[in-house]
Structures are given as structure tokens and as C-alpha cells.
Amino acid sequence: MPGSIHKDSRVVRRFFVLVLLIVIAAGAAAAWWLQAPLPVRAGPALELEIEPGTTPRGVARAVVQAGVQTDARLLFLWFRLSGKDREIKAGNYEIPPGTSPYGLLQKLVRGEELLRAVTLVEGWTFRQVRAALARAENLKPDTQGQSDEAVMAALGRAGVPAEGRFFPDTYTYAKGSSDLAVLRRALHAMDRRLEAAWSQRAGDTPLKSADEALILASIVEKETGRAEDRAEIAGVFTNRLRVGMLLQTDPTVIYGLGEKFDGNLRRRDLTADTPWNTYTRAGLPPTPIAMPGKAALLAAVQPAPTKALYFVARGDGTSHFSSTLDEHNRAVNRYQRGQK
Structure with missing residues (x-):
């Protein structure tokens, strides 16, 4: 009887050692996977669009549909286990080569969207500004067809001439942003610059x-x-x-x-x-x-x-x-x- 008990205890110890080794191996594999580059299809950086209201499971599927060659269930499991699955923000993102699952989640949680840019040049007229906005990539043309006066009214400056009221600079924006939002930023930038200059007259x-x-x-x-x-x-x-x-x-x-x-x-x-x-x-x-x-x-x-x-x-x-x-x-x- 005592020998049998001793033998059983060795079996239990070996079982727990085996389990521990499996856990350690699984943890090491998980740690490696989290930091390893995600396999992506050949070509330039992938573009990922997450619509408002998309569930974490839907986000994982969207990542795979964008061209990341991995199991969506594995990504979803990582999102859940991280405890940050509900912090993922909607938006338009870029997944460059070398992005890891860990880096991807951080990007989505921080809302680091893929940004476009439009440059408004010193000396341009408002007509040239509107033409540049109309050509800008993925910028929503909310002001299309509106008169200059209507645009200024939409910006809260009814009756103020549009000419010269926007500061020439490069403005970044996310895909689907409104051209009115870019104009509003340029308008406020000119307000600040003009106020600062006038104070130094x-x-x-x-x-x-x-x-x-x-x-x-x-x-x-x-x-x-x-x-x-x-x-x-x-x-x-x-x-x-x-x-x-x-x-x-x-x-x-x-x-x-x-x-x-x-x-x-x-x-x-x-x-x-x-x-x-x-x-x-x-x-x-x-x-x-x-x-x-x-x-x-x-x-x-x-x-x-x-x-x-x-x-x-x-x-x-x-x-x-x-x-x-x-x-x-x-x-x-x-x-x-x-x-x-």
C-alpha cells in the first residue's frame, strides 16, 4: 500500500510538471505570436476600415478580409483576453508590413487612423482652395454646389467674405471627413494667426x-x-x-x-x-x-x-x-x- 501511494504521487507530480510545461510552452508561443509580424498579402500597406458599431468579432473578421492571412478567431481571442476589445475605435487604418497582433490592437485602441493631407498654398484664392478640396482624396464634398456665401454661413460666419479667411497650411484628415471640417480648421487657424499679428501691430x-x-x-x-x-x-x-x-x-x-x-x-x-x-x-x-x-x-x-x-x-x-x-x-x- 505505501509503495502504491508513493508511485501515485510520482505520477501526479509528473502530470503537473507536464501541465506546467504545456502552459509555459503555450505562453511562450502566445508571446511569440503577439510580437511576430502578421502575415499579409503581397503589396503595399493594407487599408482597414472599421465602421461605427462593429463588434470585436467583426473587427477581427475585417482585419482578415483586408488581407491579413491569419485566423479571425485567434485575433478575436486576443482582443478578448487583452481586456481592450471594447476600446477599439471605428475609423480608417493602415496596416503596414511588420505589424504584430499586439501593435495592431494598440493602433486600433488609440485610434491611429490613416490620414490623408491637403495643402492650401499661400496666395491662393478661395476658388483655388475649393478646387483643391474637390480634388482631395476621400474627402467628403459637403460644400459641393454651395455658394461661397452658403459655405461661410455653414461655418458660422454668415455675411463674412470667404476670400482670405483661411490660413494656408497642410491639413490632415481621416477618410470620409467633410471638406467643411477642413475649412473650419483653416478658418480658425487664420483667426489665431491674424489675432496674433494684430496684437503686434x-x-x-x-x-x-x-x-x-x-x-x-x-x-x-x-x-x-x-x-x-x-x-x-x-x-x-x-x-x-x-x-x-x-x-x-x-x-x-x-x-x-x-x-x-x-x-x-x-x-x-x-x-x-x-x-x-x-x-x-x-x-x-x-x-x-x-x-x-x-x-x-x-x-x-x-x-x-x-x-x-x-x-x-x-x-x-x-x-x-x-x-x-x-x-x-x-x-x-x-x-x-x-x-x-
Whole structure:
């Protein structure tokens, strides 16, 4: 009897050792699987779309349907055992090669969606902005067919002209986002940039409001792309505003011509009166003519301390500045007409 008991105890110990080894092996295998790259079909990174309300089991199936070559039941089991299965967020995701089950779940829980991007360029008009949004990949065209006025009303700015009100930058968005959401972010970005610039305005500026600063900044933006000339050009226009001279800037005339402008500004265009023709109307035009960037905004409120009232393009991207009409005419003859 005692020998039989001793023998039975050895069998029990061996059984428990075997079970322990199996558990350890299973744990090691599970740990390896969690960190190992998921097998995916050949090609670029996979795109995974999880609709709102999808169950954890449905998420696992969606991963496999996207091209991950694994057992959906195994993925679902991992989601459940992690305790984070209910934290998975809906959205559009990218599964790049080398993604592990652990990394995949972390991405889904954190909501690290695949983002697209659209760039709004300094100096663009609102018409160009809308065209860029219409071309943007997987951006929902909620504003399609709406007038500019309707778009601004949808953004909570009814009665405010759309031109120049959006800050030029690169904006990221998730698949299926609304173009109105991108515009709202750009609108608020310009609000912040304009407020910051206006708070830094020179004490003797003739500008009466932040809106006037935005209008002047848009003109500066269109007149030059050279950083070193912006403040000087803003200084010329500031001097003209102070003494009541016409601004006489071609970009405002071109803007007023709209789609009639064929790329060639003629003398008759300079005398064709529109609200934006600064050859026929004094002061600033009624609205901005484009989107100014940060540098143009700062130049408008902090112009260079200059006596210049004129400038002319040299033809190399720079400008020649003059304080008298005679000097300006000589510069025009030299740089525009090729006369010595």
C-alpha cells in the first residue's frame, strides 16, 4: 500500500510538471505570436476600415478580409483576453508590413487612423482652395454646389467674405471627413494667426482693424514671394495709405477682373472700375484678394520704416524701391523697358 501511494504521487507530480510545461510552452508561443509580424498579402500597406458599431468579432473578421492571412478567431481571442476589445475605435487604418497582433490592437485602441493631407498654398484664392478640396482624396464634398456665401454661413460666419479667411497650411484628415471640417480648421487657424499679428501691430499703423491688416497682407502676399521684400512692400503701401495716395497695385485689379483675366493685364484693365481696382478707387479694397501666410501678416502690421512710395520688379524676383516719382520712372525704364 505505501509503495502504491508513493508511485501515485510520482505520477501526479509528473502530470503537473507536464501541465506546467504545456502552459509555459503555450505562453511562450502566445508571446511569440503577439510580437511576430502578421502575415499579409503581397503589396503595399493594407487599408482597414472599421465602421461605427462593429463588434470585436467583426473587427477581427475585417482585419482578415483586408488581407491579413491569419485566423479571425485567434485575433478575436486576443482582443478578448487583452481586456481592450471594447476600446477599439471605428475609423480608417493602415496596416503596414511588420505589424504584430499586439501593435495592431494598440493602433486600433488609440485610434491611429490613416490620414490623408491637403495643402492650401499661400496666395491662393478661395476658388483655388475649393478646387483643391474637390480634388482631395476621400474627402467628403459637403460644400459641393454651395455658394461661397452658403459655405461661410455653414461655418458660422454668415455675411463674412470667404476670400482670405483661411490660413494656408497642410491639413490632415481621416477618410470620409467633410471638406467643411477642413475649412473650419483653416478658418480658425487664420483667426489665431491674424489675432496674433494684430496684437503686434506698430503703434503708428494707419490700419484701423485686423480685417484691414488681412486685406493689406493679402496684397503683400500677391506682390512678392521674397521674404526680404515683404516688409518693404508693406511699407510702401502703408506710406501711401498715410498720405492718401492710390495704392495702384496690379494684383487687386487682376482679382477684380475675375475669370475675365486672360493672363495679360492691359492698360484698359487699369481704368475699368471695380471695387478692387486700386487705380480707380482710394484706400484698401473691400476684401482680401488671396490667402496671406504668416510672414505677409506680420509684414502688414510691422512694415519696414521706409520713405519709399513706389516699387518696380527688377525681373529677377526682387524689387527696386523709390521715394520719388522721377526715381521710380527711371527704374521702370531700366527694369521694365530695358533702357539705360
